[in-house]
Amino acid sequence: MIKEIIVVEGKDDTVAIKRAVEAETIETGGSAINKDVLKRIRLAQERRGVIVFTDPDHAGERIRKIIAKEVPGCKHAFLTQEAATSRGDIGVENASVEAIREALANVRTDGKxxxxxxxxxxxxxxxxxxxxxxxxxxxxxxxxxxxxxxxxxxxxxxxxxxxxxxxxxxxxxxxxxxxxxxxx
Incomplete structure (x- = not known):
């Protein structure tokens, strides 16, 4: 089981993560990330640590920036656009189990x-x-x-x-x- 809580954009991302690894997630509900979600992410970071794992697109980058600014010290997992694309749709939910595991094995920490x-x-x-x-x-x-x-x-x-x-x-x-x- 992954100790940190993985922050994803939606339910389909959670399903993909749980298919690849044993972990708990927080869903941002897409790019409309609100104060309540940020509060939960902050609490998760304080208690267990957080891995931000958003889609490799503009909306995912926007969410990643907001979280990095509001909740310093998070870890970040990245997928390539190729690994996250299926039939023209880009998202964590499209990545293979292997690609998700590899991204989580290569997390980066948001330093000072x-x-x-x-x-x-x-x-x-x-x-x-x-x-x-x-x-x-x-x-x-x-x-x-x-x-x-x-x-x-x-x-x-x-x-x-x-x-x-x-x-x-x-x-x-x-x-x-x-x-x-x-x-x-």
Whole structure:
């Protein structure tokens, strides 16, 4: 049984989580997350810890940001859009048991938003922003680092929030560059 309580968006997500692991969930009821739900998440974080596991789409990111702001110190699990998509629908409920288990095995903790080992210039140099292939490179780097896909600014913020080390960043970049080199 997973000790932490997993925060998901809806009932179908809860069903998918329980199919993959033994865990309890809190459902936000979609992107209209309210004060009562935040209060329950805060209590869960204080007593058992929380893993935020929202859909890899705009609404899921919005919920994740709200929770991270209101309830610091949560863990975060991420699915790729490919792993969460079925017949054009994106959501945790569409992910395979294996994908859910893998995401939960690779949770990231929301650390203190202090100085980061990764600078904005590192993202430019790595071709993650201001580059013709920046979006696809961020997608791959997000997979490798376990922080999901997002725009450049959010990628930088997640590197800070999840305290991605320079070593992790450089290793992921090296693998990405090697893969791209092999594909040419």
């Amino acid at each position: 938003r202090g100085e980061s080992a990764i600078a904005w210039e590192d993202l430019i140099e790595a071709g993650l922003i201001v580059h013709p292939e920046a979006a696809s490179r961020r997608l791959e780097m997000g997979k490798r680092l376990g922080i999901g896909y997002c725009n450049g600014k959010q990628f930088y913020n997640r590197c800070r929030m999840f305290q991605i080390s320079r070593e992790e960043f450089e290793a992921a970049r090296r693998h990405l560059d090697e893969e791209e080199g092999a594909g040419s």
